[in-house]
């Protein structure tokens with residue numbers, strides 16, 4: 001998966017968040033997007049996911065040398081964000097079944113092993129609404145790593161995790177070197193492995 005962002009600009013309520021962001025994201029490379037609170041990291045990830053539209057500029061996607069339209073990019077993508085709600089009325093087991101009606105399983109991970117290493121194996125019959133914030137973030141990460149995808153967008157992926165959870169996340173990141181991964185973060189431990197660090201404030 002490659003993403004070519006050309007002249008991306010976003011305006012909210014008359015004010016520019018960033019302007020003329022131009023960048024080529026290459027397949028199998030990990031990137032970090034940094035910048036102070038409110039600088040536009042999450043907004044940029046949303047634009048790159050196709051969930052939100054730029055005020056100006058274009059995004060194009062290429063996968064295996066073919067152009068992928070913005071409408072189809074969701075098939076290649078997993079997006080982990082603190083503001084994306086899981087379905088609270090489901091148990092984790094139901095959520096996993098539901099999720100994999102839309103996504104294929106990744107070949108490089110075993111779901112059972114991910115559930116075990118996340119500490120969620122014995123929470124599968126618990127309702128998501130009874131999960132702690134750290135358990136919800138672990139559940140999102142399990143679904144993301146267990147899904148076949150060529151693009152991972154991660155927004156503050158360890159904001160609710162304890163030290164053991166951070167180490168678990170870091171170990172998993174080592175195993176997705178074939179995916180394009182873009183992490184919005186101000187926590188170096190979330191992106192210490194990234195090849196490139198992009199400070200969005202350079203496009204103010």
Ligand SMILES: Nc1ncnc2c1ncn2[C@@H]1O[C@H](COP(=O)(O)OP(=O)(O)OP(=O)(O)O)[C@@H](O)[C@H]1O
Pocket residue numbers: 012013017035036037038039040041042043044184
């Ligand atoms: N839907 C929206 N409507 C109006 N303003 C918005 C909207 N979404 C974001 N903003 C504004 O855009 C700016 C960038 O927000 P964004 O969440 O992208 O920043 P961030 O760098 O991810 O911040 P943080 O580090 O706090 O997570 C902020 O000023 C925010 O208030």
